[in-house]
Amino acid sequence: MSTLITAPNMANPDDFYEALIDMHRDLNETQSQAVNARLILLLANHIGDMQVLREAMTHARTEP
Amino acid sequence: MSMSTDSRASQSLAPHARNPASPMPEDYQTLRFSYKRPPDFGQSPCAHYPVLVVGAGPVGLVTAIDLARQGLQVVLLDDDDCLSGGSRALCYAKRTLEVLDRLGCGDRVVDKGVSWNVGKVFFRDEPVYQFNLLPEEGHRRPAFVNLQQYYLEGYLHECASNYPNLDIRWRNKVTQLENSDAKAKVTVTTPEGSYTLSADYVIAADGARSPVRNMLDLESKGRIFQDRFLIADVKMKAPFPAERWFWFDPPFHPNQSVLLHREADDVWRIDFQLGWDADPELEKTPERVIPRVRALLGDDVEFDLEWVSVYTFACMRMEKFRHGCVIFAGDAAHGVSPFGARGANSGVQDADNLGWKLGMVLRGEAPVSLLDTYGVEREYAADENILNSTRATDFITPKSAISRVFRDAVLSLSKHHAFAQKLVNSGRLSTPSTYLNSPLNTPDSDSFAGIMRPGAPVADAPVVIANDERHWFLQQVGGCFTTVLFTDTYNPAAELSEMTVLQVLPAGVSTSPPTNSIVDVDGLLAARFDARPGTTYLLRPDQHVAARWREFDPIRVKAAWLRATGREMLP
Numbered sequence: 001m002s003t004l005i006t007a008p009n010m011a012n013p014d015d016f017y018e019a020l021i022d023m024h025r026d027l028n029e030t031q032s033q034a035v036n037a038r039l040i041l042l043l044a045n046h047i048g049d050m051q052v053l054r055e056a057m058t059h060a061r062t063e064p
Numbered sequence: 065m066s067m068s069t070d071s072r073a074s075q076s077l078a079p080h081a082r083n084p085a086s087p088m089p090e091d092y093q094t095l096r097f098s099y100k101r102p103p104d105f106g107q108s109p110c111a112h113y114p115v116l117v118v119g120a121g122p123v124g125l126v127t128a129i130d131l132a133r134q135g136l137q138v139v140l141l142d143d144d145d146c147l148s149g150g151s152r153a154l155c156y157a158k159r160t161l162e163v164l165d166r167l168g169c170g171d172r173v174v175d176k177g178v179s180w181n182v183g184k185v186f187f188r189d190e191p192v193y194q195f196n197l198l199p200e201e202g203h204r205r206p207a208f209v210n211l212q213q214y215y216l217e218g219y220l221h222e223c224a225s226n227y228p229n230l231d232i233r234w235r236n237k238v239t240q241l242e243n244s245d246a247k248a249k250v251t252v253t254t255p256e257g258s259y260t261l262s263a264d265y266v267i268a269a270d271g272a273r274s275p276v277r278n279m280l281d282l283e284s285k286g287r288i289f290q291d292r293f294l295i296a297d298v299k300m301k302a303p304f305p306a307e308r309w310f311w312f313d314p315p316f317h318p319n320q321s322v323l324l325h326r327e328a329d330d331v332w333r334i335d336f337q338l339g340w341d342a343d344p345e346l347e348k349t350p351e352r353v354i355p356r357v358r359a360l361l362g363d364d365v366e367f368d369l370e371w372v373s374v375y376t377f378a379c380m381r382m383e384k385f386r387h388g389c390v391i392f393a394g395d396a397a398h399g400v401s402p403f404g405a406r407g408a409n410s411g412v413q414d415a416d417n418l419g420w421k422l423g424m425v426l427r428g429e430a431p432v433s434l435l436d437t438y439g440v441e442r443e444y445a446a447d448e449n450i451l452n453s454t455r456a457t458d459f460i461t462p463k464s465a466i467s468r469v470f471r472d473a474v475l476s477l478s479k480h481h482a483f484a485q486k487l488v489n490s491g492r493l494s495t496p497s498t499y500l501n502s503p504l505n506t507p508d509s510d511s512f513a514g515i516m517r518p519g520a521p522v523a524d525a526p527v528v529i530a531n532d533e534r535h536w537f538l539q540q541v542g543g544c545f546t547t548v549l550f551t552d553t554y555n556p557a558a559e560l561s562e563m564t565v566l567q568v569l570p571a572g573v574s575t576s577p578p579t580n581s582i583v584d585v586d587g588l589l590a591a592r593f594d595a596r597p598g599t600t601y602l603l604r605p606d607q608h609v610a611a612r613w614r615e616f617d618p619i620r621v622k623a624a625w626l627r628a629t630g631r632e633m634l635p
Contacts, residue, residue, distance in 0.1 A: 033466075033469050034469060034472065034473055034476070037469045037470045037472075037473035038473045038476065038477055040470075040473075041470070041473055041474060041477060041484060041487070042477070042481075045481075045483040045484075
């Protein structure tokens with residue numbers, strides 16, 4: 001079983017971050033919420049592994 | 065019935081005006097049963113019966129018929145004098161139909177009802193996807209049959225009336241119950257006063273508010289959902305197919321859900337989510353209901369309201385279903401939200417599970433502890449049903465802003481992405497439980513593929529019996545323990561003193577199979593059971609798998625049979 005990768009795993013983190021912010025350009029709060037939710041669902045399905053997903057949810061929830 | 069209907073908010077709207085020519089025996093909504101003085105008044109000591117069943121709803125009737133078929137003397141007590149008011153439970157699952165088949169009343173239900181397999185889901189004004197609950201051929205029964213509850217009860221009542229050893233007593237209300245491990249003492253109140261009975265066992269199938277449960281100071285606990293729903297049964301000629309249609313946030317009923325189902329007699333059920341703030345008294349009035357229906361159907365469809373009900377629901381269950389000699393079944397024991405049709409269907413499965421066990425215990429063929437396995441198996445099933453219906457309810461009626469955001473995200477993705485369709489939950493429809501951890505199972509010692517594990521309900525398939533007649537496998541088993549042996553050639557030596565050995569021959573070997581054998585005419589049975597020559601299954605009277613092996617070994621079959629009847633439990 002795999003575990004959540006939290007070590008750096010992106011070839012170009014700055015490209016990803018820019019794309020993430022760009023995804024929300026010109027959207028209002030409600031639209032952004034919906035886009036974020038769809039993104040989470042698409043990525044969750046791509047990951048598929050329930051253990052990895054639970055681990056990510058735990059980390060997401062416990063950060064201050 | 066899983067929903068708790070406020071009886072005052074439930075009303076029949078001119079149910080007979082539409083169909084004045086309906087012959088009397090079929091007019092189950094107006095049928096009244098006359099009170100007859102029971103023979104047990106004023107006896108000392110009071111009359112004793114092996115079993116009393118309380119409540120003549122679907123669960124009580126199925127239980128009473130199953131016991132009567134086994135030759136037991138049964139008294140069925142009901143506080144009322146009529147069948148179900150309104151269509152209520154409506155959706156009967158394949159497994160329920162199979163249980164009814166075993167009791168001899170499946171055909172009437174299927175013939176009168178509306179069979180369906182397909183469900184469609186709409187988000188706002190668009191169809192997003194559809195599902196087929198029975199995508200394969202080779203089953204006698206469809207995934208579901210929709211039929212007004214009063215028909216089911218009417219047919220069951222007529223079936224029950226054929227048993228001289230089953231005494232149905234209308235307007236006989238249980239008003240007091242003393243429970244001990246040995247027997248129950250029951251006070252029954254009738255229009256002409258009270259009398260007392262004793263019984264080895266009392267089956268409480270007296271519904272969600274179970275008076276028997278209250279008499280024993282027991283509780284059914286769980287989660288109450290703060291939402292109200294409106295059922296409008298309308299009679300009309302409509303072009304919709306016999307499918308389950310579910311809308312999330314449709315333009316004709318914004319921000320809420322709507323469910324459409326076809327019933328018998330050109331009646332359609334429309335189920336509108338109303339929200340918690342809705343006034344149940346106001347919402348059941350035709351002035352409020354008709355515009356809601358019109359918004360869905362359009363202005364040019366003519367319809368009549370048949371029955372209207374506003375309901376709330378809860379997911380709950382009793383901690384234990386058996387309390388000494390009082391055993392709870394159906395809504396008395398557990399309740400679910402209606403999305404998934406898991407109320408009446410799980411209640412019928414309770415009855416199916418209990419009937420053979422109680423019969424064996426009362427005949428002295430099994431220890432009383434066998435009845436505890438009713439609790440173990442059906443409490444597990446109740447948890448499964450509650451989990452599924454709670455999840456469906458949380459999807460259909462999101463309880464927070466973010467929950468709504470995710471729900472709508474799933475729905476919007478589902479139109480183009482197959483993965484999201486799997487997340488859409490408009491109700492996970494009733495399927496029978498596999499009793500995975502039942503103490504009655506003999507764990508596998510050989511290797512098998514597929515779902516027919518110990519504890520699983522067995523699959524159906526077409527078979528040929530003597531004289532080349534086509535039948536169904538589930539017609540050949542059930543009601544008693546059966547050993548099923550898959551074999552290439554009929555083996556006259558494969559016999560057991562304890563039970564029938566049913567041999568399954570492959571197609572082509574014999575066109576007229578010998579006694580106690582069937583031909584797997586399409587090869588589906590072997591495929592569904594992952595069988596090879598020699599594969600042996602021990603099946604319970606309720607058509608669940610008790611054990612399976614790759615070889616027929618009478619000693620191992622007998623050990624598994626003792627275990628499945630509670631006589632030899634592994635530590």
